[in-house]
Structures are given as C-alpha cells and as structure tokens.
Amino acid sequence: MFSASFQRLRAWLNRRAVERDFADELQDHLARDIEFRVRQGTARDEARRAALATLGGVGGTTDALRDAHGLTSMDDLRRDLIYASRRLRRSPGYALLVIGTIGLGVGAATAVFSAVDGVLLKPLPFRDPARLVTLWQTKPSVGLERDDVAPRVFLDWVERTRSYTHVAAGNPYSVNYRARDRTETVEAWQVSEGFFPFLEARPRLGRTLRREDFQPGGAPVVVVDHDFWQAKLGGDPAIVGASLTLDARPHTVVGVMPPGFTLPDRSALWMPWVPDSSQRDDRFGTYLKVYGRLKEDVSLEGAQAELTRIAAQLEREFPRSNTGVGARVIPLRDVLIGGRAALLWTLLGASALLLLVTVANVSALHLTRLGRHRREAAIRAALGAQRGRLARPVLAEGLLLAMCGGAFGIGAGWLGVRIIHALGPADLPRLHEIALDRRAVALALVLALASGVVLGLMSLGRLKRVSAESALGSRTTTGTRGSMRTRRVAVGAQLALAMVLLVGSGLLVRSFVAVLNAERGYRTDHLLSFTTWVYGEYPRREALQQFVRGTIERLEELPGVAAVAMSSALPLADGITGERADIVMDGAAVVEGEEPQSRGVVVWPSYFTTLGIGLRRGRALTAVDDERGEGVVVVNEAFVRRFSPDREVVGRMVGVGLMSRQRPRRVVGVVADTRDGRLDGPPEPVVYIPWLQQPLAALTFVVRTANDPAALMPMVPRTMFQIDPRVGIARLATLEQLVEAHVRERRFLLLLLGAFAASAVLLACVGVAGLMGQTVVERSREIGVRMALGATPAAIRGELLGEALRMAGIGLGAGGLAALAAAQLLSRFLYLVSPRDLTGFAMAAGLLGTLTVLAALGPSLRATRLDPSRVLQEG
Amino acid sequence: MADSREVLHGTLDLLILSSLQSGALHGWGIAHLIRNRSSEAVLVTTGALYPALHRLEARRHIKARWQTSESNRRAKFYELTAAGRKVLGEEVAWWNRFVAGVAGVMTAAGG
Structure with missing residues (x-):
C-alpha cells in the first residue's frame, strides 16, 4: 500500500x-x-x-x-475539483450551509485558540522565561500566603541565596508627571540594580539603568515604557536625553523599552531604587516585589528549599520581626496568568463542543447528500466502474467544501480575535498581543481538512456497501436504514452538545444578573472619581487640610456638580480599596502582631451621603469629628457581625490601628454593608475613620453630578492643575465604568459562551429539520400505504413527532448528564447559582425540546399532505 | 463484446507471463507471440497489453530494461522475475483446473 x-x-x-x-x-x-x-x-x-x-x-x-x-489520479484531482464545484453550484443551499457550518466551528475554535495560545502557551517575551520566578514572604498565622517583601529581608536574600543569577526588587511607586496643562500621577517603579539584568531585557532606544544610576545623590534618570512613550511623549525618536518633570524634579530619559515589556504589574516608568539607611534596615514594611532568575542547574524545588532555609535562619536571628515569616518561590508565569487560565480553558472547551456540533451537523447533511449520490453511484457500479472512480467525486466535493469552510473559518477567526480584543477583560495579560498568527491559521486548516477527512471516510464507508442490485432494486430514492441510524445519532449528539452549551451559558446568565443585581450598598450612577497622592507637597497637616477643603469647594463650584466627597479608598477602584486595620474590641486580650483585621477607610464626612450609603443606627460622621474632638469611627453591619455580634456596638470603644499605632475610638454609628473589592463576594467588615482625625495622603475624590458624569471628566485635570500644578491625578473614571471593569470578565465569558450556545442550538434545529425531512421522504411509500388504508393524518403526524421527541429525549438526557459535569467546571464563575441548579437544566431541556418539535413540525405536516395515489404510483 | 477473440478477462496476465518464459521480449514481440501461438484465436490489443505490462512491472512480476535498436530507437524489453515465475506456476495450475472444469460442464451438457 x-x-x-x-x-x-x-x-x-x-x-x-x-x-x-x-x-x-x-x-x-x-x-x-x-x-x-x-x-x-x-x-x-x-x-x-x-x-x-x-x-x-x-x-x-x-x-x-x-x-x-496513477498519473491520472493526480491530473484528475484538478478535474474532480472543478467538477465538484460545478455540482455544488447546482445545490448552493447545501454548499453554503456546509461551508458556513465548518467555518463557524473552525472560526470559533481558531479565535479561542489564538487567545489561549497568546496568553497561556506562548512564552513570556523574555529570554529563557521558564527560569524567571517571583519570591514572596509569607505569614501563615495571619493568612498571608503571598505577601510582598520587606527591604531588609530582600537584601538578606540577595546576600544569602545561591540559586539565582540575579535577584531583583521593584517598589511599586507613583510619581506626578507634569505635562503642559495637567499633572498626572503615573506608575513609576523604583527598581533595584538587578532588575533589568534579571529580565535580560534590551531597550528599544537608549539604555537601561546602570550601576552609577544607583549612587545616592546621582543625577535622576528614568527609563520609559513603550506605551507611555507613544501616548504621552508622542513617540518622539529623539527622546533619549530629554528631560521629564517628575515630582517637580527634572529626570533625564535614558532609554525606552520595547512594546510588550510587562510584568504582573504594569509600569509607565522605571527609576533606580536607592533606599536610605532606615529603609535598608526595615524588616516590617512589606512592599517590594521580588524576582529572581534561576541558575541553569537549579530546580524550582531546590530554590524553594534554599529560601525556606534562609527564612528559618532569619527567624532565629531576628525573632522580633521575622517570627512566623516564611518564604515562597512561584514561577513568574503563574503569577502573570493568575486566575485567567480557567477562563481561557473554559472557552477552549466550549469552542471544542461547538466544533463537535458543527462536525455532527455537517456529517448529517453530508449523509443526505451521499444518499442522493448513491443511486448514481449504484448505476455506475453496475456498469463496471471501479470503486475508486465512484468515490472520487464525493471525496473531491468533501475536500472542496472543507477548503472553503477552512477559508471562511480563518475569516471568522480573524473577526473572533477582534471581538476578543474589544470585549476581553482589560487585565487579561497580553490581551492585545492576541493575534491570528501562523499557528492559528495552521490549526484552522488542519481542523478544516480533518472535517474534510471525516466527510471522505463517511463517503467511502457508504460506498463500500453500494451493491448494484440493492441500490438499483430498492425503491427508496436515498439512503438506507444504516445511514438513517447514523444520521439520527449525529442529530442526537448535536442536541446533547447544544444542551451542554445551553445549560452552561444559562448558569452564567443567571450569575451575571445576580452580580448586577447584588445589593452593592452604594450608588454608582452620576458619580465620578479620581485619586491624588500628596506625599511631599503638603508636609504640614494644616496645609494638607487646607488643600483638601479647597479642592472640595472648587469641585463643588463646577457646573452640574451636586455633591463632593473624599476618602482614602473607593468601592471597586482597583488598588485603592482600603488598608488593613488592626481591630481590638474593648477588653479583648490580643497577642500583639496577631490582631484581627478589618478594612479601614478614612473618609470625609460627606462620603456616606454622596455615595448613598445608608445609615442603620447611631449617627454618621460630621465636621465636628476633627482632631480636637473625641476619636470616633463608624462601622458597617459586617463589622458588627464579626466583632460585636452579641452587644450593641454603638458606644463601644475599639482600638483601631490603621498604618499607625492603635488608638482607642468610640463607635458612633453603623452603616449599610457595601460590596467594595468584588461584586460577587460577601461584604467585608469595614471601619470608617474621620479623615480630619487621621489624614492620609492618598485622596480619592468622589463627585456626584446632576447630568452625565462623563461630561465633567475633561474639566477635572484642568481644575486640579489650577488648584495646584504639583499635584497629579490618576484613575479618573465614572463609577459605572468601574462596575463595568468588574463585570467585564463575566460578560466576556457569557457573550462568547452564549454565542456558542446559540450557534449550537441553531445547528441542532437545522439537523432535526433535515433529519425529519429525510425520514418523511424515506417513508413516503409506507405513509402513503397507511393513509390509503385509513390512517388519519393526525396519527401519522403524532408518530413522526413522537419519533423526533424520542430522539430528542435521548440526546437531551445524555446532554444533561454531560452538562452536569460541565457545570461543575464552571462553578468558579457562578454566583448565587448552584451548578446543579435544576431550573437551568429544565429550561434548557424545555427550550431544546420545543425547538425540536417546531423543527420537526414542517416535515410532519408535509408527510400528511402526501397524495397516497401519487406516492404509490411513484414507488 | 466487440470481438469474440478478445482476451478473456483475467487471463491476459497469464498469457503475458507465459510468453516471457522463453526469454526477454518487447511489447510487440509479446503480442505477436500470443497471436501466432494461438493461431490468431487470441488477439491482444495494445490498449490492454501495455497497461498490463506496466502493472506487472509495478508488481515486480516482470522487469524491464531499455535497449537502443540499430535504427537508434529506444526499445523496452521485458523478462520474468523470480516472483513472476512463481505467479506463473500458480496461474497455470489455476488455468488447468478451470479448463478441466469448463470441459467437464461441456461434456455433461453434451456440447
């Protein structure tokens, strides 16, 4: 052979x-x-x-x-393809249906593969990325499995580890970048000397940081991110050597990094981290992100063992700071991708299901077509044609359809990638690097060819059984019992797969609605927020207070502004959802360093009314709660449940340590719970502290407007620039936009899965209608005889519909079981809906059952309109 | 059947292999030999002969070599391979049984 x-x-x-x-x-x-x-x-x-x-x-x-x-077969291939295209042009409906179906399946699979490939499979854009790891401190006693690293601990690690070619640290920092008419706060990482060598990253322009940049008192320099260079500096090719005003000081640009240079936390600028002596000795403040490049001969386990040993040494040497402090090594890739893997694998699974539906559908369509071809083939076989000759036209047809389907699929995949770009979660790592590349196109072609091969094998299988006498002798015009059985299985499988997709997307829809309808505890409409950090600009407390008061007054004067508030944190605002506060209720005995914690938010009195957070008991904070008044706090209901479930909390004294030593404060009121960090989790305990009693430098202003808050957005940077050009603003957004960002992943998954499910359901209906149409044609003689013998049309109709329903029942039963397993996989995306939620299953089954009946109805009606005498004559 | 003298289906390979028993021959030679030995009862058309020769060659039952004739024409000569000889033996045995069987039927029918 x-x-x-x-x-x-x-x-x-x-x-x-x-x-x-x-x-x-x-x-x-x-x-x-x-x-x-x-x-x-x-x-x-x-x-x-x-x-x-x-x-x-x-x-x-x-x-x-x-x-x-065998030379003819090669030459004939071309001829066969031309012949096939001519034959297909005579049945454009069939051709378009098959091409469209293959294209749909292939396109969806290709687009999703591109995303999985771009995000999960492709290596990071650094040399030898598998050796890149992240290093973390842990403190299991307070539930910290992955904490940032204190500067002194980092320096100890640098001295004591032997597993790495480089250990580097980054201090997530921000600076105020002053442009012509606005000052913006941008992410600017302070990095240690090993940072660029650790990544072995080459700049696009200029250089990265050098040893002399890290000398205390050296000239300030900065390396610029590609996106920042493009967006804020106009992509100026002569930028190296130019000066940027950062935190009111000129910094010389020494280099520009290439696009795609990104770590888990994106930064716009990189500057040397030059710790002073107090920072160098700090073992408590955990804020550094630490990275390492493993030596060639060191495994992850080896590095972990070494770091664990060093952590134990530090514990012995510095019991005060390091007791209970461990250390962890995690591959950079795992940190970068985080929880996104589940999202992408789910989508890949769903697209594979859709692909199976399309293959089943095309197979069923193709079997009908083969049935028609069979008679012609039988005649030719009787006249002595070889089997190869008989199969060739059908094979060529399958090949041609698969090729067109593949081409269409590549187009659909390209569109799919656009959709993923537009709708994908913005924090999906490397979202915009997702592209329909050579690998994806190759996959599309392979999938299309594979469906061509399936069609071809089916044709050969059918033709093998062509025997001249049976086909010529039989009265039926198409197919045989065997092909009908295969078709029924194919259609049943489609129903089962459609059921899986439908149940899955149903669960997601209900979770999505539940999330959107979740009692947030604050309003999001007509609200706008932005953040400023004033570290050095107002060292004196009175001046800072003056600045905050002045800013609130100026914002209130803007047209259309109804109310203004300020707080240290804002619901849903990524990264500024508040600090941890140590909580000691009066009289409680607590080991120092192991105090229970609550989120702590420092607020301006107008905060609750501006955000619409309801007061439950006691009083809200007011302007009298200043540095001269008694220390007070307001807590939320979750706080009461956690810390004072049995005693009335209003009036109790509580020790609150927020970024400072504990200070006793009196609880004066209880406000409603708010879902701050995540919309799909339970509310956390929060303690609200008057800003006037504990001013923090991170200021998030919230503005309520009478009209569209987005209209106010352009005015904010200019107003702030007029108030104080040294103060930068960041994260300017409406609260609706923040909600939007939070539900984006959910909606993305929902839309794609919903589209897959809708396609699968549509295809399954086409399959049912085709199958029933076929059945009626096959059995027209039998039906004719029975009607001639007095069977009523209703009985015939009922029987045909019953047959369709039996098949649907089996398909949906199998699909239901598969859906049960699939729903379990989806459970991490579900909220307030059980993966075993029977309503969803019943609705999906009901919908598919109804659609099956509707799809079968047309052919059944046609069957009972048959004219018995004509059918019998034709037979 | 256009011509009753056309080779019986399935026997062409047998005829070709037998005619090569005495040594190498070119296509025309084989056709000529079959025609002569059968006293013109069996005619092999070129349209059947050459594809059969190439098929047998592909199956390695015969092998071919090219020679240049006196008038500078290229001529292709075929000869039996060891495998071909073996197949020939089997085919001859089959043919003999077949002829005997047909003869038996004929006799019984009184033909």
Whole structure:
C-alpha cells in the first residue's frame, strides 16, 4: 500500500520522463508492426494505417498507461475539483450551509485558540522565561500566603541565596508627571540594580539603568515604557536625553523599552531604587516585589528549599520581626496568568463542543447528500466502474467544501480575535498581543481538512456497501436504514452538545444578573472619581487640610456638580480599596502582631451621603469629628457581625490601628454593608475613620453630578492643575465604568459562551429539520400505504413527532448528564447559582425540546399532505 | 463484446507471463507471440497489453530494461522475475483446473 503510493508519487514527480518512456515504447511498437506488415507484403502506407488502427490511437493507449501509473489520479484531482464545484453550484443551499457550518466551528475554535495560545502557551517575551520566578514572604498565622517583601529581608536574600543569577526588587511607586496643562500621577517603579539584568531585557532606544544610576545623590534618570512613550511623549525618536518633570524634579530619559515589556504589574516608568539607611534596615514594611532568575542547574524545588532555609535562619536571628515569616518561590508565569487560565480553558472547551456540533451537523447533511449520490453511484457500479472512480467525486466535493469552510473559518477567526480584543477583560495579560498568527491559521486548516477527512471516510464507508442490485432494486430514492441510524445519532449528539452549551451559558446568565443585581450598598450612577497622592507637597497637616477643603469647594463650584466627597479608598477602584486595620474590641486580650483585621477607610464626612450609603443606627460622621474632638469611627453591619455580634456596638470603644499605632475610638454609628473589592463576594467588615482625625495622603475624590458624569471628566485635570500644578491625578473614571471593569470578565465569558450556545442550538434545529425531512421522504411509500388504508393524518403526524421527541429525549438526557459535569467546571464563575441548579437544566431541556418539535413540525405536516395515489404510483 | 477473440478477462496476465518464459521480449514481440501461438484465436490489443505490462512491472512480476535498436530507437524489453515465475506456476495450475472444469460442464451438457 505504502510502496504503491510511493511509486505513484515518484512517477508523478518524474512524469515527464515517464511520459517520454510511454511514447518511446509505443513508437517502437508501431515501427515493429509496420516493418512486420511490410515484410508480409503490404504497401508501407497501408501498413502504417493498419498499424495505427490496431494501436487504437496512440492517445487512448497512452491514457491507459497513465492510468496504470496513477498519473491520472493526480491530473484528475484538478478535474474532480472543478467538477465538484460545478455540482455544488447546482445545490448552493447545501454548499453554503456546509461551508458556513465548518467555518463557524473552525472560526470559533481558531479565535479561542489564538487567545489561549497568546496568553497561556506562548512564552513570556523574555529570554529563557521558564527560569524567571517571583519570591514572596509569607505569614501563615495571619493568612498571608503571598505577601510582598520587606527591604531588609530582600537584601538578606540577595546576600544569602545561591540559586539565582540575579535577584531583583521593584517598589511599586507613583510619581506626578507634569505635562503642559495637567499633572498626572503615573506608575513609576523604583527598581533595584538587578532588575533589568534579571529580565535580560534590551531597550528599544537608549539604555537601561546602570550601576552609577544607583549612587545616592546621582543625577535622576528614568527609563520609559513603550506605551507611555507613544501616548504621552508622542513617540518622539529623539527622546533619549530629554528631560521629564517628575515630582517637580527634572529626570533625564535614558532609554525606552520595547512594546510588550510587562510584568504582573504594569509600569509607565522605571527609576533606580536607592533606599536610605532606615529603609535598608526595615524588616516590617512589606512592599517590594521580588524576582529572581534561576541558575541553569537549579530546580524550582531546590530554590524553594534554599529560601525556606534562609527564612528559618532569619527567624532565629531576628525573632522580633521575622517570627512566623516564611518564604515562597512561584514561577513568574503563574503569577502573570493568575486566575485567567480557567477562563481561557473554559472557552477552549466550549469552542471544542461547538466544533463537535458543527462536525455532527455537517456529517448529517453530508449523509443526505451521499444518499442522493448513491443511486448514481449504484448505476455506475453496475456498469463496471471501479470503486475508486465512484468515490472520487464525493471525496473531491468533501475536500472542496472543507477548503472553503477552512477559508471562511480563518475569516471568522480573524473577526473572533477582534471581538476578543474589544470585549476581553482589560487585565487579561497580553490581551492585545492576541493575534491570528501562523499557528492559528495552521490549526484552522488542519481542523478544516480533518472535517474534510471525516466527510471522505463517511463517503467511502457508504460506498463500500453500494451493491448494484440493492441500490438499483430498492425503491427508496436515498439512503438506507444504516445511514438513517447514523444520521439520527449525529442529530442526537448535536442536541446533547447544544444542551451542554445551553445549560452552561444559562448558569452564567443567571450569575451575571445576580452580580448586577447584588445589593452593592452604594450608588454608582452620576458619580465620578479620581485619586491624588500628596506625599511631599503638603508636609504640614494644616496645609494638607487646607488643600483638601479647597479642592472640595472648587469641585463643588463646577457646573452640574451636586455633591463632593473624599476618602482614602473607593468601592471597586482597583488598588485603592482600603488598608488593613488592626481591630481590638474593648477588653479583648490580643497577642500583639496577631490582631484581627478589618478594612479601614478614612473618609470625609460627606462620603456616606454622596455615595448613598445608608445609615442603620447611631449617627454618621460630621465636621465636628476633627482632631480636637473625641476619636470616633463608624462601622458597617459586617463589622458588627464579626466583632460585636452579641452587644450593641454603638458606644463601644475599639482600638483601631490603621498604618499607625492603635488608638482607642468610640463607635458612633453603623452603616449599610457595601460590596467594595468584588461584586460577587460577601461584604467585608469595614471601619470608617474621620479623615480630619487621621489624614492620609492618598485622596480619592468622589463627585456626584446632576447630568452625565462623563461630561465633567475633561474639566477635572484642568481644575486640579489650577488648584495646584504639583499635584497629579490618576484613575479618573465614572463609577459605572468601574462596575463595568468588574463585570467585564463575566460578560466576556457569557457573550462568547452564549454565542456558542446559540450557534449550537441553531445547528441542532437545522439537523432535526433535515433529519425529519429525510425520514418523511424515506417513508413516503409506507405513509402513503397507511393513509390509503385509513390512517388519519393526525396519527401519522403524532408518530413522526413522537419519533423526533424520542430522539430528542435521548440526546437531551445524555446532554444533561454531560452538562452536569460541565457545570461543575464552571462553578468558579457562578454566583448565587448552584451548578446543579435544576431550573437551568429544565429550561434548557424545555427550550431544546420545543425547538425540536417546531423543527420537526414542517416535515410532519408535509408527510400528511402526501397524495397516497401519487406516492404509490411513484414507488 | 466487440470481438469474440478478445482476451478473456483475467487471463491476459497469464498469457503475458507465459510468453516471457522463453526469454526477454518487447511489447510487440509479446503480442505477436500470443497471436501466432494461438493461431490468431487470441488477439491482444495494445490498449490492454501495455497497461498490463506496466502493472506487472509495478508488481515486480516482470522487469524491464531499455535497449537502443540499430535504427537508434529506444526499445523496452521485458523478462520474468523470480516472483513472476512463481505467479506463473500458480496461474497455470489455476488455468488447468478451470479448463478441466469448463470441459467437464461441456461434456455433461453434451456440447
């Protein structure tokens, strides 16, 4: 078999030489025949004519030779494809349906694969990324499994570890970048000397940081991110050497990084981290992100063992700070991708299901088509055609459809990637690097060819059983019992797969609605917020207070502004959802360093009314709660449940340590719970502290407007610039936008899965309708006989519908079981909906059952409108 | 059937292999030999002969070599391979049984 194909291929590759051999051989034959006839006494002309006649025309014989060598099959392929396209043009409905279906399945799979490939499979854009790790401190006693690292601990690690070529630290920092008419606060990481060497990253322009940049008192320099360079500096190619005003000091740009240079936390600027002596000795303040590049011969386990050993040493040497403090090594890739893997694998699974539906659908369509082809094939088989010859047109047709489907699929995949770009969660790592690349196109072609092969194998399987007498003798025009069974299985499988997708997206829809309707505890409409950090600008407390008061007054004067508030944290605002506060209720005995914690938010009195957070008991904070008044706090209901479930909390004293030593404060009121960090989790305990009593430098202003808050957005930077050009603003957004960002992942998954489910349901309906139509055609004779014998149309209809429902029942039952397993996989995306939620299953089954009946109704009605006499005559 | 003298289906390979028993021959030679030995009862058309030859060659039952004739024509000569000889033996045995069987039927029918 193999050697025969090989010979054939070799013959085809050498076809010129082979053809010359044919010609020579026949020429020789001709010459000998003529000589022979002349010797026998025939005139040369006459001999020549006779010889040519017996040769049967040189052309015919050469053709036969070509066939013997398999050359024709290659030449014929082209002809077969042309013939197939002509045949398909005669049934454009079938062709478009198959191409569209294959394209849909292939396109969805290709687009999702592109995303999985771009985010999960492709290596990070650094040299030898598998050796890059992140290092963390842990403190299991307070539930910290992954904490940032204190500067002194980092420096100890640098000295004591031997597993890494480089250990580097980054201090997530922000600076005020002053442009012409606005000052913006931008992410600017302070990085240690090992940072750029650790990544082995090359700059796009200029250089990265050098040893001399880390000398205390050196000239301030900065390396710029590609996006920042493009967006804020106009992509100026001569930027290296230019000066940027950062925190009111000129900094010289020394380099620009290439696009895609990103770590788990994105930064716009990188500056040298030059810790002073107090920072160098700090073992308590955990704020550094620490990275390492493993040496070639060191495994992750080895590095972890070493770091654990060092943590134990530090525990012994510095019991005051390091007791209970461990250390962890985690691959950079795992940190970067985080929880996104589940999202992408879910989508990949869903697209695979859709692909299976499309294959089942195309198979069912193709079987009908084959049924039609069968009769023609049977006649040709009876006339002596070889099986290969019979199969070729069908194979060519399948191939042509698959190729067109693949091309369409690539187009659909390209569109799908656009959709993923537009809707994907913004924090999906490397979202914008997702592209339909060569690998994805190759996958699309492979999938399309695979469906072509499935169609081809089905054709061969069917034709194998073509026997002249059965097909010619049988009265049916299409198919046989066996092909009907296969079709029923294919359609049943589609229903089952559609059920899985439908149940899954149903659960997601209900979770999505639950999240959107979750009692947030604050309003999000007509609200706008932004954040400023004033670290050095107002060192004196009175001046800072003056600035905050002044800013609130200026914002209140803006047109359309109804109310203004300020707090240290804002619900849903990523990264500014508040600090941890140590909580000690009066009289409670607590080990120092192991105090229970609550979120602590420092607020301006107008905070609760501006955000619409309801007061439950006691009083809210007011302007009298300043540095001269008694220390007070307001807590939320979750705080009461956690810390004072049995005693009235209002009036109790509580020790609150928020970024400072504990200070006793009196609880004066209880406000409603708010879902701050996540919309899909339970409310956390929060303690609200008057800003006037504990001013923090992180100021988030909230503005309530009478009209569209987005309209106010352009005015904010200019107003703030007028108030104080040194103060930068960041994270300017409406609260609706913040909600939007929070539900984005959910909606993304929901939309894609919903689209897959809708496609699967549609295809399954097409499958049911096609199958029932087929059944009616197959059984028209039987139906005709029974109607002639007095069966009522209703009985016939009922029987046909019953048949469809039986098939649907089996398909939906199987699908239900599969959906149960699939829903379990989805459970991490579900909120307030159980993965075993029966309503969802019942609704999906009901919908698919109803659609099955509707799809079967048309063909059933057609069956009972058959004219018995005509059917019987035709039969 | 256009011509009753056309080779019976399935026997062409047998005829070709037998005609090569005495040594190498070119295509025309094989056709000529079959025609002569059968006293013109069996005619092999070129359209059947050459594809059969190439098929047998592909199956390695016969092998071919090219020679240049006196008038500078290239001529292709075929000869039996060891495998071909073996197949020939089997085919001859089958043919003999077949002929005997057909003859038996004929006799019984009184033909």
